[in-house]
Amino acid sequence: NAGVTQTPKFQVLKTGQSMTLQCAQDMNHEYMSWYRQDPGMGLRLIHYSVGAGITDQGEVPNGYNVSRSTTEDFPLRLLSAAPSQTSVYFCASSYDSSGNTIYFGEGSWLTVV
Amino acid sequence: EDQVTQSPEALRLQEGESSSLNCSYTVSGLRGLFWYRQDPGKGPEFLFTLYSAGEEKEKERLKATLTKKESFLHITAPKPEDSATYLCAVQAHRRGNTDKLIFGTGTRLQVFP
Numbered sequence: 001n002a003g004v005t006q007t008p009k010f011q012v013l014k015t016g017q018s019m020t021l022q023c024a025q026d027m028n029h030e031y032m033s034w035y036r037q038d039p040g041m042g043l044r045l046i047h048y049s050v051g052a053g054i055t056d057q058g059e060v061p062n063g064y065n066v067s068r069s070t071t072e073d074f075p076l077r078l079l080s081a082a083p084s085q086t087s088v089y090f091c092a093s094s095y096d097s098s099g100n101t102i103y104f105g106e107g108s109w110l111t112v113v
Numbered sequence: 114e115d116q117v118t119q120s121p122e123a124l125r126l127q128e129g130e131s132s133s134l135n136c137s138y139t140v141s142g143l144r145g146l147f148w149y150r151q152d153p154g155k156g157p158e159f160l161f162t163l164y165s166a167g168e169e170k171e172k173e174r175l176k177a178t179l180t181k182k183e184s185f186l187h188i189t190a191p192k193p194e195d196s197a198t199y200l201c202a203v204q205a206h207r208r209g210n211t212d213k214l215i216f217g218t219g220t221r222l223q224v225f226p
Binding site for chain 2: 044092104
């Protein structure tokens, strides 16, 4: 089982560039979310989706955009990269909103210079 | 404001040396407390869910307990393969909203042979 697949694994961007982090899941989960993980801070929710066509903001949404056109895919777009967006990004999917059914991808390491 | 604090930040143990990790939380209306394991370069992996004070869950050398203010992850006779970062998260009851997970910063455990 592939589970949650994120691409790319590593990326270096210049300030002001845009890019998309891809996320796909093959478990037919309705709930998908994006987190960022920074040193000394817990995982923070960026955006989430409770189903195709439905998205909402999390704790730290500024500078990011998402869409959910299919159940399987939930891409995260950085509109104009800033050094403050240097982080590790995790996509997650879950059967419901509970924390005990959540599966995380392996992460995308992003550096903005 | 919902908050999760984990201690210690890092813990070094000799193989076989039992110890405990702490997760203190402040949340209005606990829906669940979750423990995850995160290996270097990987996404978090679900371990346990605890719902009410007094509850305990066990898995191999790990045992999680819950009180009204904190949770402990007890590690009995750890092995080097138990080395990882252990994350704690809480989920609160929220009316009319997705119940978001609030993560702690984690405890990095190293077990030496």
